[in-house]
Amino acid sequence: MRVMIVGQKWLGAALLRQCIAEGHQVLAVAAPPSVGEEYDRLYATAQQLGVPARAVRGRLVAQDVPPGCDVLLAAHAHCFIDAAARARARHGALGYHPSLLPRHRGRDAIRWAVHMREAVTGGTLYRMDDGADTGPIVSQDWCHVRPGDTPAALWRRDLAPLGLRLFSEALERLARGQELAGLAQDEDLASWEPAFSGARLADTSG
Template identity: 30%
Template sequence: MVFSNGERIYVSRQAEVCTMRIMFMSSRQLGETVLQRLVERGENVAGVASLVVAPGTTNRMKEAATRLGIPYVEAKNGRSPEFYEQYIKLKPDLNIMARFRTIVPESILNYPKLGTIGWHPSLLPKYAGADSLTWAIIFGETKTANTILWTDKGIDTGPILLQKEVEISPDDTSASLYHDKITPGAVETIVEAVDLIKNRTAPRIPQDLSRYSYYSFITEKDALINWVQPAKRIYDLIRGTNPYPGATTHFQDRPFKVLDSELHLGFEGSALDAVTVAAIKAGGVIDITSQGIKVVAPDGVILIKAVNADGSKITAAHFADQVGLKVGDRFGMH
C-alpha cells in the first residue's frame, strides 16, 4: 500500500514483505532444528515432508510436525504419485529442502509461485552431490560452505541465493565439521534466505559450471588406505571418513577401520633412527605405546589412536594387544 502526505510518499513495509506458505522437506536432526526455528519465528509452515524411515527407527520429522500441529506428508520417494497428490493439497508458495535425500521432479520444484530453495553443505559449484563434507576433507580443502540455492532439475546446479563460508580445521573430522560448524550455520543461513525471499531481495547468482564437480556417496573401496600415498593424504582420508564409513586397512588379511589419528610429517621423534625407518616399507609399524600405533608413510608417520575392529570403537593400544601386533609388522594388503 502507498500513502501520500503532501509531497512525500510512504510505502508501507507490509506491501514490501511477501507472505508465503512454506513446505519444508527434510529429515534427521537438522530438519527438526530448522523446523522448530521457522515455527518460533512465526513462519507459515503449511506442511512438512520426509522420507519413509526403516522399521523400528524414530521418524523425528513426523514427531516434530505432529507436536507442532503441522500437516505431515511421508514419501517413499520424491517422484511417487501419492506424494505429489498429498503435496499439492497443501498449496505451498515456497519449498525448502534440507537433507531431503531423493530426486524431486520439476512438477514439485516449479509448483510454488516462489519456487524451491535447497540447502547444500559445500562451496558450490565444487562438491555437488552426496557426502560433500567427507570428500572436501579427503581432498584436503580448508574451507566449505553452507549454501542456499534455487533448486532446478540438475544436481546442485541452480543459481546461488546465499553462501556462507565455513573453515575446515586441520584436525576436523566429518563428524566435528558437521555437528560443530555446519549445522549451527545451516539453521541461520536458511532463516536468512527466508528473510531475503520475504523481503523480495533474494538474488539468483548463476553458478560457474565450468568449475562444477560432482561426487556420489563414498564407498568402502573409496575409504581403503593406501600406505604408499603421502602421509597427509592418508590422514585426510582417515578424518574425512570418521565416523563413516571409516578408513579401512588390514593386518594379516583381517580388515579394521582407523578412526582417530594424528599426523606427524617427517620422522623426527620416531622410536627408531632415520636409517631404520627408511628401511621399513610403507604401512610398517615403528612404535606401539599407550598413545597408539605409529605407522610409516613415505614422508611421515600416522599415529593411530582408535580403531573399529569388530563393530565397536577401541583404543589402538588395546587393538595391538588383541592381535599380537609388534614393531616391524605391516598394515595393508600385500
C-alpha cells in the first residue's frame, strides 16, 4: 500500500517504522513544524529513513497529499485533514483514537477514562470525516484500566500498541482488496470532553 502518515511523537514514528517493515510504501509524512532546532519525532524519523517530510500546522490540504496515495493514516494527528485532502487518497483517511468511540471524543480521552475511574477502555480505528472523532468505526479493541494506572502507563502498555495493531490489520485488509466502509457511530452513546485541566497529553505519548 502507498500511504501518507499524518501525526507526531512516538505513535507517528512507530507507525512509520511499522509500515516500512511491513512492506508498505510511505510516500510522505506530515508532522508539526520544528520548535527552535528541535524536530518532532515523526519528522526526525522520516528524515533519518529518507522519507519526504512536510511541516504542517493546523490543516492538511489537498496539495500536501502526494499523487498515487492509497490511504492517509492519522497517528496522533492534531491537524485537520480537510475533505479535499482525504479525497486525494484512494481509500480516504483512517485515524486512531485511544477510546471506545463514540465515548470520550476529544484530545484527552485517556486522562478522562482514568479520571472517571473506568474499568475498561480501548482504541478505535475510524474513517475520518469533517467532525472531531465522529467518523464511521472500522475496528475496535478494549483493554482493562488497572488499579493505579496513570494515563502514561495505560498509553504505553496498551493503547499505543493497540493503535499500531489496528493500523496494521486495516492495511492488510486493504491490500487484500477489502473495503473498510465502517459502522456509523451511535450518537446516543457519544461523549465529548474538553482538554483536561492542567494536563498535557504530550506527557503521556512521548
